[in-house]
């Protein structure tokens with residue numbers, strides 16, 4: 001993947017990021033989130049980082065990082081700096097994991113995925129964001145990993161979610177609170193095999209890259225509770241968060257291949273410019289009264305002329321019908 005590690009330039013007091021996961025092609029839903037992230041940063045004179053999140057090794061595709069960059073360029077969304085690839089930062093993640101171990105806020109969990117599912121304290125239908133871990137291994141201390149290693153047992157490092165959950169405010173959805181201990185439970189931050197898990201890597205990156213604002217899809221809204229717990233343990237301030245409602249198909253389900261092809265790369269291959277898609281996205285965000293071709297720059301000037309543009313973004317998923 002052609003990726004350059006750069007030194008950080010003079011930055012504004014807004015530092016945001018565009019963080020595609022190269023696990024497949026970027027589609028209309030990703031474009032909508034990137035557009036909001038770009039408009040939010042640029043309208044405040046912010047700095048934007050491009051961070052290709054190539055952490056999820058088995059699902060990461062060689063071609064997908066470069067393709068995501070071409071998609072962003074095609075959309076007319078730019079960035080100021082390129083952050084390190086996550087795959088190059090494992091030693092930093094290990095260092096942070098070491099700190100969490102020394103605080104005993106993580107423990108080695110050797111439960112298999114099916115054991116976690118089977119012992120989950122919440123029935124499947126009431127799960128908000130995956131199985132709630134029953135705490136089977138929670139009485140272990142970090143040093144118990146030595147014995148597991150000696151016996152060749154594979155395990156994950158699970159983070160102890162604190163007893164009480166702090167409330168937080170989403171830039172779009174406002175005040176948020178749920179009982180994270182009861183409804184989300186202890187979560188995985190690393191594995192004795194394979195790469196660091198998303199929850200730890202993203203906190204490490206956002207902290208080390210001085211990110212002040214995170215704009216991402218609202219499929220990650222529950223992850224914010226987990227990430228806040230990590231920030232708190234490390235004594236780091238957490239960035240402000242804005243979660244963009246998801247894009248769904250006409251059947252009300254999350255946009256997927258069976259709804260039709262909504263890959264940005266396909267639109268490019270067909271020789272389309274981004275203007276008609278941007279027009280649809282802008283209309284869906286309440287930035288245009290009717291759908292018409294528009295450029296990202298033009299949308300920036302529309303946003304620039306209104307300080308309440310976030311208020312017009314519908315808080316519910318957007319229904320998209322790929323043709």
Ligand code: GLU
Pocket residue numbers: 019020021053202214215216217220
């Ligand atoms: N890479 C993630 C995605 O493409 C975003 C992670 C984040 O913003 O925290 O959905």
